Amino acid sequence: MAQSAHLSTDTTRETCTDKHGGHVLSWQFIFEGISEALRLIVTLDAEVMEITVRSLQTSGYATLLATLLGLPLAVLIALYNFPGRRFTRLVFNSLVGVPTVTLGLLLYTLFSRSGPLGDLGLLYSVEGIAVGQAVLVLPLMVTFIASALESKERKIRDLVKTLGASDFEIALAVIREAYAGVSLAILSGFNRAFAELGIATMIGANIKDVTRVLTTAIALEKDQGMFGLSFALSIILLVVVFSLNYLVSYLRDD
């Protein structure tokens, strides 16, 4: 025992009670969080900005990738008859609600160096998170875009066909008509990618300056007992989501 006496672990209960008037757990964290958030935003804190931009980056890449794949797929499912169409649709519909941790786990085993895709070097990278999030939001986008297209399809297919349009032109005309629904589907995809935690944690591992994004930073700070910063980052996340949604609705507003 004597040997460890120098490693004193005097408790700090007195300090806690003095500082917070006898009750440590209170509204304090919430108020602290809000003022901390304001401070970090107003001073454009470098680390917070970097994390925010990286979050936008991963979900931006993911949305772009998922749109490039999802839009043609949705057109195929909504406008063309092919064998297995109903089944394909069912698969995408079911995958809309896939838990992010399940997908994260699957992708981790694929991307790990001892996994089949290990050579791509996607583990612990922004690109890896983006690919993972693209896989996550693809079913959602395909399903929502396909429904948007189908709702407009019947109305105008016959009309444009009588005007002598080709299949490709019909598809373009339907997308044009269903534009509001399609953009909403893409935005929903972005929102889900931006707000998800499972994939970013498992693929990115929350490495400082490399793969730390808003959601993983929030979880980490909470795990470390830093509720103030956790709240601050959450507020930033919400502000970004609100602003983006506002922008898109403004864009659609006719």
Place this chain on the structure above:
Amino acid sequence: MAIVGGFKVKTRAIITAAILTTIIIGGLLWNPAQPEVKQTLLVSTTTSLYETGVLEAIKSRFEASHPEYNVSFISQGTGLAIETAKRGDADLILVHSPTQEQEFLETGCGVNRKIFAYNFFIIVGPESDPAGIKDLAPVEALVKLSEEAREGKALWVSRGDNSGTHSKEKALWKATGLDLESMRSESVDSPWYIEAGSGMTVTLQLANEVDAYTLTDVATFLKNSMKGNIELVKIVDSGKETLNVYSAIICNPDKNDRGMFEASMQLVEFLIGDETQEILVDFGEDEFGSQLFRPWIPELDTPDSLIVGWVKEYAYIDGSECPSEYRHNEGNLYR
């Protein structure tokens, strides 16, 4: 109104779209990562080291003297950290669980184990100490705690995440000679053994919420106490049974194709070098009002001291911190 590709859109919508496109493209081009010339050294590490911030302090010094490397930490429990290394997703590990470390060395995936620091675990609990175990020796305290707990007077929170702290906890329960499994199953009506399955801070918060006892490392406990996150107090002090030893193990280059063995060796040499050992002495004084980690290397100057005896007994493998069959191009590491 303007016509773009057949879409009827308002001018302001075009402007908004242009702004959005600029933001997206700007975001895609923006690259926050360090210059490509730097090689990334992936260190899979235990939460108790990472969460105190000591690794960030060491990292910045190491990167200053080794500008060609960029150190990235993956913060996990010891069990997971070892699994990550086994999969080839890390270059070296910094952990604190001698039994798990020995198993890792035996798989052949890890080489050149080196002890670099130590401190102590403590048992914390509610200030009222419902089990009446204050200042008992750790093993006695657990025996009494389990008796009181079975009568519904006390609760125990276990990390339950296969971390180094968890394995220490299991070792302590084992030393009591009690059959923990059967005690847990007999008390299904009012479970007193709670498994958190989380990191140290979350476990402390859980114990704090339900007025339970738990085993914690001194560093994480002090940090949360100072921040006012928990009202738990130290119940059982540090001693021989609660010794906590941190070691570095490098991934065997024959089984890991990341090609960072040399860099990992440099980091380990840096960990046991004077600069890091001095950082360890001072770290935590300002922020936590107490030293958090004890440097190990200076202790070797007094090989007959009590602490060296404890560490050798607890954390050495066959009388050595790394038996020769687990060494690989070790250079001057074991002078």
